[in-house]
Structure formats: structure tokens, C-alpha cells
Amino acid sequence: MRALIAFTALVLTSHAAAQFEKRIYQAEQAELKGVKVGTSVQGYTGHGYVEGFDEASDSIIFSVNSTSTELFDLEIVYNGPYGDKYTTVVLNGAGGSQVPLPATTEWKSVPVGQVLLNAGINTIELENNWGWYLVDAIGLQVSKQRGPHHITTIPVNKNANSDAKALLEYLGSIYGRNILSGQQDQASLDWVTQNVGKTPAILGLDLMDYTESRKSRGASSTDVDKAIAFAKRGGIVTFCWHWGSPVGLKDTNDQSWYRGFYTDATDFDIESALVDTTNANYTLLLKDIDTIAVQLKKLQDASVPVIWRPLHEAEGKWFWWGAKGPEPAKKLWKIVYDRLTNLHGLNNLIWTWNSVDPTWYPGDETVDVVSADTYSLGDHGPIAATYNRLLALANDTKIIAATEVGSVMDPVQLQAYDADWVYFCVWSGDFISGGRWNSLEFLKEIYNDPYVLTLDEIQGWKGVNTQ
Template identity: 25%
Template sequence: MASVPRALRRVFLVLTALAVTLLSSAVAARPALADQAPSNPNTAPYAADLLDWLSELPRRMHTKVVSGQFVSPNYGRPEYGMPTVQDAWDYHVEELHDLTGEYVGLVGFDPSNRTYQGGTAAENMPDFTNFRQLAKDYSDQGGIVHLTWHAANPFSGAHAWSTIPSGHTLAEIATTGTAANTQWMTWLDAIADGLQWFEDNQVPVIWRPFHELNGGWFWWGGGSNPDFVTVWRHMYDYLTATRGLDNLLWAWSPDVGQAFGTKVTARYPGNGYVDIVAFDRYGASYTNRTYYDHFRSATYGKVLGFSEVGLATGTGGNSTVVLNEIKTHFPDMAFFMFWMRMSTNFSIRGNPGAADLMNDPWTLNLDEIGVSVPLPTIVDDASAAFTYGGTWTHSADPLYHAGTKSVSNTAGAWAEATFTGTSLRVHARKLPSGGKFDVYVDGAFVASADTYAVADYSQAGVFQRGGLAAGSHTVRLVLNGSNPASSGAWVGLDYLAYQ
């Protein structure tokens, strides 16, 4: 592994940030297609701009998913060979750059003290000082700062992986006069002080408290659903209204490895208290779209991401699995964050495929953060730009883009559109009875696309081609049967995207 002095790396990052700034200023200003209003109406412009930029990413053709790596809790991880936060930073960020030539776009930290080790209430006081300069420097270079708080138990002083004592309720921490509330407010004041430092330095923060709220391993996972909403809103109101912190983007983060149900939906605090819906998912299979389909609906209208992912070293895991599943099943995800090296090494650096992941055209790394790019033009199936031949049924369907679909299972039926650009993407529904269609560009056969999938999901990118000559092109999609695994030959055309 090449050894590069850290001082030279800092120079490189500063120059990279300058280049990004110059390029950003050179791009003509234009509104994003789906600006998302922050939950806090007083959100600082630099934080609101970050949210707008994240909300735009799913519409890009490439460089559309921010790479991320969790680095360390405040106290380092001496038991895993990283006694300080700087040691963890060197392993997860600097050595990943040495290996791949790229710096991640998002870095994660945790202000907790002694989360596993327990300790007294005083020893569990949150602390930002061991990582805040690293985080600020990265933000100054264009990176995104993501903070997760594994809060200690205010009822017992135990670590996050504990329970609420019998006879007590979660709502007590939001109830003035209770012992739990007195302890909680001491810690919450320390959290506010730490976040204030970031606001004073104009650092936007993705703030993720009470994550994996639908599991049973953290103390905040116990208690009733209304109690959880009360506690979330209490923290939100205290940090935003009482303490005036306007640099926060609030990430609500369920664990998608758990069954979907009211423990998830009834614990959603409301759109006025959430900016980002960020899922936690470990393992090599990411194909369950129940959570994704529910929260990507217009009812919520939030930026989506994977706030924790991880693959176990030595189990055949490959870092590219995460991105490939995003491409195939979760195209609206704006970012992913790998967890750190522990007794199981979940990090990007610790798994095969790191270089492939970091250098994939979809991956958006530090040198590309904040850069505006032209967005593709969308041509909906119901647009007059489309012409159809053969048997098609055109109807309304809320699962499709713009609420319309064009469906056929007749071999030889075709759909055609003309566009001006150098790249093209076709979106359709994928389902167990999905069929195939052949793609012709300017009269020449290019490839076959298959809409069969074990799971049923809509708005899937089923064909993409770049490198076309600049100018006008005509694309024709011709239905052509199905693969042997499919129970039918149905094609549900949704839209084209080109640029």
C-alpha cells in the first residue's frame, strides 16, 4: 500500500474542494426537479441546499449515490485495534483512499462515550471533541457529516443495548420532573452544545437519533408507539426551537431486517419532524422492497438512503453488492454508509470489491459532492412523444411515474420515441410475469431487456445505454416473449430518461 504523508493528503483534499467549488460556480443555476422543503422552516441555507441536492440525486443518470463510511464513536475502538478516532479515520478513510484512489462522500461519527462498557451517568456524557475537527475539515472539503447517537439509558445509566426498567415508560424521558427526564436533559444539553459547535462553523449535519427504532435491542425500542413519537418530537422541539439549531437534517432510521408493521409506521414522527428516511440493512440480500416502496411514496416525499449497511468479511460478501442492489431494486437511494471494522469487519475497506464500488459510475465520492450536473429529460409513457403499434392498454396506476402505464403482452407490439442526447434509460415495471423487449436505436438492434423479477416493483431501470453520438435518435422497443422463469410476457412501460 502506498504511504502518503497526511499533510500531502490534506493539500490534495483542499485543492479538490477548490476545484469542486469552481466547477459548481461554473454550472448555470437551475432549480432542482424535486426540491424538498426542510422540516424546520428556519433551516440554515447551507443545510437546506444540501437537502435539495440530495433530493435531486435519484434523477441523475450517473454519479447519483453518495458513498459513505462510519468511522468511529467518540472514544475510538481500542478493542478492535483503533484506540483513537484518528486511528479509525486512518483505517476507514485514508487507507480506503490509498486502496481505491477515492475518498468517500459521507463520513459518520457517534458522540457516545462507553456505549458498550456501561459506566456511570457522568461517564456516559456525550462528547464531540475527539472527532469534531476531523468532521469539520471534511465538510470544508465538500464531504457530508452524518452523526448517529447511541444514547445511554437515562433510566439506569447503562449502555444503549439495555432495557427500560420494569414499572417505567419511555415517555418519562420527555416528562418534566421524572428522574429519567432530569438525566436525559443533562445529556441532551451536551448534545446541543456539541451540535452548536457545528452550527457555529456552518457545518450541516445529518442527525440520526433513535435508530433501529423497530428492533428490540436498544432501550428506545421498548415502550409504546405513541411514546416513541412523543420522545422524538420532544428532542426535535428542544434542539430546534429551544436551542435554535438550524443546521440539522433529521434522519429517521428503521431496521429493514425486521417485519414491516405498525411498530414502523406508527413510530413515524410525522413529515414535520423528519427530513430523511434512512434504512439499516446488513447482509448480502437487499431485495425486500416493502419498506422502500412504502416510504418512497408521495405521502412522505423524503430523501431516502441506507444509513447502515455491512457485509461480513469471509462470508463471500463483496462491497459491490450494496451498490448493485441499489441499481436494481432501490434506485431512489441518495446515499449509503458502511459500518465500521469491529469483530466483524463491515467496512468498505475490509471487504472485497472496494475499488470496484468506489470507482463505479453510479458512486458519488468526495470530489463530486455538491457539483450540479444536467438532469435527464423524462418522457412519460402517456406523452405525445411516444407512438405505439400493436396491442397496448393505457391506464392509470399510482405505482407508475406520473400515475400512468402502458401495458402489453403481445409479441411484436412496439413503442417508439425520438430524443436528442447521448444517453438513454428505459424504465418499466418488473414482476414475476414480466416479459422481454428488444431495443433498437436508429433502426439498429442494441440489446434485449427483461422485465421479469421474483418480486414485483415499479419504476425500475431495465435498460441503459450511453456513448451515443450527439444529436437526434429514435428508440423503438419491440416486445419479444419472455424468459423461461417468467409466468407471462407482460411489459409495463413507464418512462424514458435521456440526456
């Protein structure tokens, strides 16, 4: 009997090992559109690799047979001798996820998230996007079932007030069970209410027009008042800060002052400003932070906790706070955190980091939530690759949010891929109302899906036990 048990265990172990065995598909054996097989760059596997991604329509189409509907981890084996690039991964001809291919002169494997394969023949297409890279193969492996999350709902600010504690606790209570709907800008949120028939649970706002470099040129804002009003309705608010550079605005016909948060619209150098604490530009940074503190204090006094997202999209480098790389950006983040928390006593903030690359991460001790902004026209996929990168960034100890999206994610796919975004926030204007990024019919489906929580469904969220 013992021998039979041992034999059975061996068979089961072997089956399990086979189940999770990686399957490799050579690029040169796939269907090639506008690209060709190369052999001059040594180190590839198989009989060659695929090169020539120089036209928008160029792609490789892999045919993959699956015996059942199952979730697979996908990786790309590539070489990137021409700098940082991107490819777009399209599953079964629908949607598409943008995947970064960092510069390398060696053949490397990069994980690109998961794909849900149907039983039968599936296609995985690598579309050009930002081309000039070499593709050797793709690898597929059945995804191992993810265990429970290990998130913390204790704010990083030890003096966080009861409002901030309640908000983080509430986010943790729905994490992996539901997703909160969100909308940037009051006018766009009102459009959702009027046209979809439901009101988002989260209102996204901006502290952009409260600092001197913009106010001195006529800018003004009532977003803080709108936040207080929405919170009185039982909603949740989140603020970003398109921080107009405090000095150095080019203010030309091509680069107007109101674009002053963009790297190309200002001469402000964050690296030199942070060299020491005595130079004039450092002082101007502190002045702007202090100005914003006044507005955040109004929210704190009104018992409004804020999902606070400063220095967003830093790793993109298109904003001046990220223009000089990760070290100045992380240094500025810590200055903002320290000044608002310890000098100004702002204890109503949920600190939300908004870059995915681990070299930019300022550290767990000043971050409550990790997040990403993603825009892919017409793609309602789960953004699983980005979610998984954020999961790894903080070792699954932080709640994860989709703080800006163009196209809303399909709740069915979110659950199938275990992409447990705690909320989405659609950007304003045409992104929500134009019909290209999100059709009205699709929005109605989203807002009536039980997985998606709306304003009427989160009433009383502050009553979550925070002990």
C-alpha cells in the same frame, strides 16, 4: 375504420391486463427441503400449505419461468400463529433479503419487494431464518413502471439555515440519479482511502461519548472536530447518537456501562420518564439533549450542516428509546426536535428518521429524510423491499437513505430495481475492512462505478441553487 380502431384498443387493453395479472405459485407444489405439507389450519388455497420451519436449512424452492428479463412484485401468502417471524428470500441462489412476517392467525399476503427475473427458469427460495410460520403460496406480478418522485427539498424546520438548505437541495438533485458513498468512523474512512484509492463522500460519526453518564466513566470523543475537518475537505457529515441512558446503567460484568444504550443494559424506563415533566428522569433526558446541543452548535458555528439521525433503529426495541413501543419513542423524538430546534436554535440539521414500520413514524412535519439500517452478510442486492416500504411510509415525499449497511449494494442492481437510495454508509471495522462483508475487489468496483459518488466528485455541492 372506427370498428377496427375500437377492436385494436380492446386487444391492447386485454394484453395490458394480462401483463399485470398476478401469477400464484402454490407452496405444496414447490421443492421442499426439510419442511412438509400441512392441511390442519383451514383457509389455505390449493391442496395444502407448507409447515415445519424449525431447522436452519429448511426451505421452499419455487421454479418460475419468465419469457423475458423483467422486474416483478413478489408477495408471500402465509400464516404466523407463533408470533412475529422472518424469512429470507433468495433469488437464483445468490444473496438473500430478510423479510418480516408479522404475527397473524389468519392467512395473509405480505408484499416483500421486487425480484428481477431472467429470461428462462428462475428459482425463488424461502429460507427458514426465524422459523415457525406457515406458507401457502407466493404471488408474482409484473412491476408497473414507477413515475417520477415527488420529494420535497424544503427543510421541515422553517428556520433552517443556508447550509442545511443547500445540503437537502443537493441530496434532492442527485436522488434517483446517483448514490453517495459513505463510511462510518474516521479510521474506517481512512482505510477506504488507503486501500480502495477513493474517499467516501460522507463521513458517519457518533455523539455517543459526549453525555454525562459516559463521560463520568472516562469516555471522551473528538468526533465533532473530525466532522469539521471533513467538511473543510468538501465532504458531508452524518451523526447518529448511541444515547447512553442518563441513569439506571446496570454496569455489571455481563452488562457493562458502555453498553448503556442497549435495553438489556439499563433499568431506565422511557415510558415512565415521559409520564410528566416534573420527574427526575425527564429532567435528565433534557439535560442530555442540552449537552448534545452544545456540540451541534459547534458544528453550526463552523458552517457544517448535519444529516442528523437520533433515536435510530427504534422499532428494533434493542435500544432503550424503543423498548416500550412506538408511542414513547415518537414522543421523545418530538421532544428532541422541539428542544434542539426551538430552544437551542439549531438550524443546521437534516432530520432523519430511522425506522420502517408506519406505526413508529413521528410524522412528516418533523422528518426530512427517511432511512433504514440493513445488515445481510455477503448480499450486495438493492435492499429493494425495504426501500419500497420507506417509499410508502412517506408517500414518496421524502428522500430515502441507507444509513447503515454491512454489505454494499451493487449499483447495477440498484438501477435495475429502481432502489434510489440517496446514500449508503457502511458500518465501521470488519464490516468494511474484514473481507467477509465486502471484498476489497468488490469495493474497488463500487467506488469506481460512475453511479457511486465519492469525495472528489461532490466538491462544490453547497453551490446548488437553493432558491
